[in-house]
Amino acid sequence: MNTVSVSIPQSSVSERVKAVAAALVIGLALVYTTGFAASTSVHNAAHDTRHGLAFPCH
Amino acid sequence: MVTRVLTVSLLAGLLAGLVIAALQHVTTTPLILKAERYESALAAPPAPHAALTGGARIILAHSGTDHAAGAEHDEWKPADGLQRLLFTSATTIGTAIGFAALLLAGMIAAGDAIDPRRALIWGACGFLAFGLAPGMGLAPELPGAASAALQERQIWWLGTAAATGTGLFLFLRHEAPWLKLLAVALILLPHLVGAPHAPTPESKVPAELAAHFTSLSLGIQAALWLATAFAVGTLWPRMDRRMAAA
Numbered sequence: 001m002n003t004v005s006v007s008i009p010q011s012s013v014s015e016r017v018k019a020v021a022a023a024l025v026i027g028l029a030l031v032y033t034t035g036f037a038a039s040t041s042v043h044n045a046a047h048d049t050r051h052g053l054a055f056p057c058h
Numbered sequence: 059m060v061t062r063v064l065t066v067s068l069l070a071g072l073l074a075g076l077v078i079a080a081l082q083h084v085t086t087t088p089l090i091l092k093a094e095r096y097e098s099a100l101a102a103p104p105a106p107h108a109a110l111t112g113g114a115r116i117i118l119a120h121s122g123t124d125h126a127a128g129a130e131h132d133e134w135k136p137a138d139g140l141q142r143l144l145f146t147s148a149t150t151i152g153t154a155i156g157f158a159a160l161l162l163a164g165m166i167a168a169g170d171a172i173d174p175r176r177a178l179i180w181g182a183c184g185f186l187a188f189g190l191a192p193g194m195g196l197a198p199e200l201p202g203a204a205s206a207a208l209q210e211r212q213i214w215w216l217g218t219a220a221a222t223g224t225g226l227f228l229f230l231r232h233e234a235p236w237l238k239l240l241a242v243a244l245i246l247l248p249h250l251v252g253a254p255h256a257p258t259p260e261s262k263v264p265a266e267l268a269a270h271f272t273s274l275s276l277g278i279q280a281a282l283w284l285a286t287a288f289a290v291g292t293l294w295p296r297m298d299r300r301m302a303a304a
Binding site: 056 | 059060062063064067082085086087090133134135136142145146148149150152153155156157158159160161162163166167169189192193196198199200201205208211212215216271275276278279282
């Protein structure tokens with residue numbers, strides 16, 4: 001029953017791998033910086049967002 | 059395709075982030091400011107007593123969190139008012155761009171067609187993995203609440219998000235019963251391990267305020283995921299058409 005529909009037919013596999021890698025790196029880097037980075041200045045700048053979006057803070 | 063991923067992440071994150079930043083300004087941020095007033099009101103009075111009586115000094119020395127908070131205030135932080143609002147909004151937009159990129163990474167890796175309906179399902183799962191599941195162990199807190207060491211909480215939070223996300227994907231994408239069972243076990247695992255908590259709760263903020271904040275901040279994260287997902291699902295096909303026409 002593993003009927004995985006291939007729904008992005010125009011793009012090659014390598015292109016998809018590159019796109020996924022780029023999106024993952026950017027997504028993880030941004031969420032890490034805004035939600036987790038230990039630097040005090042980054043923490044203070046992001047303070048209200050960290051609390052407001054339920055990230056662990058302080 | 060990389061360019062399209064970057065453009066859609068940026069635009070969708072910017073749009074959704076702006077809307078949610080406005081929502082935060084009238085929902086969660088006022089509660090944070092109120093909690094800070096409680097925190098400073100209760101932290102300030104012991105100081106003169108400590109100077110007068112030797113006994114009170116023990117209380118001051120004991121409250122390690124106050125020292126940590128005091129040390130933080132020496133460092134740079136945005137000035138209250140417009141500057142703080144701008145930094146909070148920028149951070150929320152940054153988080154939204156990050157969520158949009160993660161959403162696209164997942165959908166492209168899974169080979170899904172990207173439209174608003176499918177993107178919203180991914181967004182809802184994103185909220186379950188990044189918001190609700192970690193929030194069940196580590197309830198969203200106002201400033202001033204007692205909690206375990208930050209690093210332990212962050213590790214538990216990230217582990218829970220990863221386990222829940224993987225579990226949801228396995229459960230929704232595979233038919234084999236043993237995989238579905240494995241998925242449920244993965245989702246339950248972080249909660250069986252248990253989130254790190256402070257040995258004694260000692261929040262200075264009234265429980266009503268904290269409870270209101272907890273549900274509100276989870277709701278705001280849900281709104282951020284759904285708004286981001288809707289923007290991603292709406293913008294992606296448009297970019298597709300524009301690129302086909304070019």
